[in-house]
Amino acid sequence: GAVVSQHPSRVICKSGTSVKIECRSLDFQATTMFWYRQFPKKSLMLMATSNEGSKATYEQGVEKDKFLINHASLTLSTLTVTSAHPEDSSFYICSARELADSYNEQFFGPGTRLTVL
Amino acid sequence: AQSVTQLDSHVSVSEGTPVLLRCNYSSSYSPSLFWYVQHPNKGLQLLLKYTSAATLVKGINGFEAEFKKSETSFHLTKPSAHMSDAAEYFCVVSLESGGSYIPTFGRGTSLIVHP
Numbered sequence: 242g243a244v245v246s247q248h249p250s251r252v253i254c255k256s257g258t259s260v261k262i263e264c265r266s267l268d269f270q271a272t273t274m275f276w277y278r279q280f281p282k283k284s285l286m287l288m289a290t291s292n293e294g295s296k297a298t299y300e301q302g303v304e305k306d307k308f309l310i311n312h313a314s315l316t317l318s319t320l321t322v323t324s325a326h327p328e329d330s331s332f333y334i335c336s337a338r339e340l341a342d343s344y345n346e347q348f349f350g351p352g353t354r355l356t357v358l
Numbered sequence: 359a360q361s362v363t364q365l366d367s368h369v370s371v372s373e374g375t376p377v378l379l380r381c382n383y384s385s386s387y388s389p390s391l392f393w394y395v396q397h398p399n400k401g402l403q404l405l406l407k408y409t410s411a412a413t414l415v416k417g418i419n420g421f422e423a424e425f426k427k428s429e430t431s432f433h434l435t436k437p438s439a440h441m442s443d444a445a446e447y448f449c450v451v452s453l454e455s456g457g458s459y460i461p462t463f464g465r466g467t468s469l470i471v472h473p
Contacts (some may be wrong), residue, residue, distance in 0.1 A: 275461065277463075281470075283465070283466070284464065285402075285448070285463045288471055290460060334401065334402070345459075346404050347394060347404075347461060348404075349394075349401045349402040351400065351401040
């Protein structure tokens with residue numbers, strides 16, 4: 242099946258710094274990528290949807306200036322957590338979908354564990 | 359608005375017994391439905407998906423799900439649980455919103471398998 246990678250898998254940073262997380266589709270072109278946040282023992286919360294070449298669509302309550310998303314190519318999307326604070330510590334997961342139709346499954350990355358000290 | 363409800367936060371079964379994980383959805387239109395599994399500290403893996411071709415969908419690892427429009431349900435079943443099935447299971451509904459298909463996750467059901 243299709244493979245999605247995330248880098249880094251784990252990151253620890255100091256409060257106030259910015260962290261960039263990369264999501265890559267390795268063997269297919271992803272027209273749409275999704276960014277999720279998962280709290281311990283909780284479900285995935287959709288943060289934003291990004292389509293290649295256009296601005297990301299953020300879900301209600303997600304600060305677009307804090308969570309910067311760039312989908313510059315059909316194989317790469319990045320999430321930058323700006324001025325990170327301890328409450329931003331979480332498991333961030335991206336997924337990629339090849340086509341725009343609803344039947345097309347998402348392929349998930351392995352996730353990035355962010356810890357803000 | 360669309361939503362998906364996983365009725366049980368935890369399901370506990372003995373190895374070798376049947377598994378039933380419940381999922382109900384609300385949608386004005388026929389949705390696309392998916393079940394994903396997440397093992398501890400791992401990413402999500404697709405178990406199966408409903409694409410309107412057949413109401414009974416067979417997935418990997420012996421799982422299957424039946425789409426019942428009249429009950430707005432898409433319950434996940436397996437005849438005989440295995441220890442390796444212990445994981446978190448997510449029901450996902452995908453529906454058109456503003457020209458895009460946006461997935462909505464259920465809260466998840468933790469499957470516990472006893473020896």
